[in-house]
Amino acid sequence: MTGEQKREVTAHVVRQEYLTGDILDLVLETPLAEEAKPGQFVDLYCPDSSRLLPRPISICDVYAGNVRLVYRTVGSGTREFALLKEGDTVRMVGNLGNGYDLNTAKGRHVMAVGGGLGIPPMKLLMKRLHSLEGDSRPASLTTVLGYRDSQSTFLDQEFDGYGKVILASDDGSVGIKGTVLDAIREAEKSRNERPEVIYACGPMIMLKAIGAYAEEKGIDAYISLEERMACGVGACLGCVVKTVRKDGHSQVNNARICTEGPVFAASEVML
């Protein structure tokens, strides 16, 4: 328990670089690295103290006491983070959320699906799944990554060591033309490949499609959700998602994405 306790830390910037015109790769030195699970996130505080709420960012990878975050500059907070450089510090809280349950991959054909900024958490997930041994090993690993176009690809080279990688892009300039779901159906049609469990993170429209596909095929799907957050630790009830069953916390049909999630069984949530 103590090892998994959430806490506030001041992390040191090891390095930061651009992966594309607006996507950054930030490496932070922090003891939170030791306990991080794939699918969990950290809450980063903005250096400018007029921006008070923390920014949730998924853990992309961890190694040797470092946490790696990959994020897009979308607004004022992430634009501030983009200025961080080696030697700077940043205040953050972690590790937050449940993360993916690796037991659900045991002996099964696994497919990890990332769309856009949903790709980063797939990295640590696949790395961990790939390193499982003996009985806990998945039968196979496939990664499906969706991009807008060939200009916007990032992290696409980093999944090669973990199994098959399928790319898709809206305009067909990289991988197959279409959505990640088109890529999944195509693999099924042409090579008769069908996963037994799907892990997905990405835009809501993609997650809905994955949920529908999984239901149609009777596959287990675990999806990672986003919502506007305030506390990030389960106290404010700002970040809920409608659930099929009554949630344990408030006894209504609302689970906290920051605490019971961000990863949910697709069959348990109503998007």
Added chain:
Amino acid sequence: MIDLSVELCGISLKNPITCASGTFGSGIEYSEFVDLNRLGAITTKGVSAVPWEGNPTPRVTETPSGMMNAIGLQNPGMDVFINRDLAFLKDYDVPVIVNVCGHTVEEYLEVAERLSEEDGVSMLEINVSCPNVKEGGIAFGTKAEALEKVTKAVKAVSKKPVIMKLSPNVTSIPEMAKAAEAGGADAISLINTFTAMKIDIYRRKFVLANRTGGLSGPAIHPIAVRMVYEAAHSVKIPVIGMGGVASAEDAIEMLMAGASVVAVGMMNFHEPAVCVKVIEGIAAFLESNRISGVSDLIGCINS
């Protein structure tokens, strides 16, 4: 030597700092960051008779030096609250102020009566000022006559001291403070959030699903100080001051404005251990200014 303790409604608090309702859950979540025993009191999220769903999302959004929320008082209802949250808090040596909400006077009374019978409850704070629920009490909280009536009714059923939580969305704070006092309130707390609105100009949509939300945080602090001052100078019962407290200095300002106890709200989201920082800062202020106790600060403005 420094004496941080204060008395509120006959109950002794280790120090004048509590968390503001709804920003700290029931303490369970923040117990990973803060030793709850350090707080003067724990104020819980609003509790109703039966579970409440709350509003659709988005429920929260950031604003300059603050935030807006429209949670809509999602809570598990008083049975689960008693069996889980209160049971959890029994292991701590800290007074518990339970925030009460309801749709109707009857619901307030049902919750107030039941909770005031629980050993683990030190005081009740009656939220008649939530701007985010249609019948969330705001109707009682913005009309003096209705406020006095509901205060009387709650006092009649409660076995514990009753704090009435006031809305800032009124024309006259003194009038509302006096109405609560006339109704027999043991204390008043203020301020709840300001009704506010934010529009996404690119999507031409309201940012919050509820359209409006309550504004809180440092952005409202100077208004809160003024309102706490007005309230404290119009009634004899003690005042719990809140609104944008981020530091010991902010809390001391509230004390000097006349608050006996100060609550820290949304800044918990910015700094999970902010309450402890505020408490330690008050102690340091007293020491460096050779002031023997917090009581010497309350309402001590030179004219």
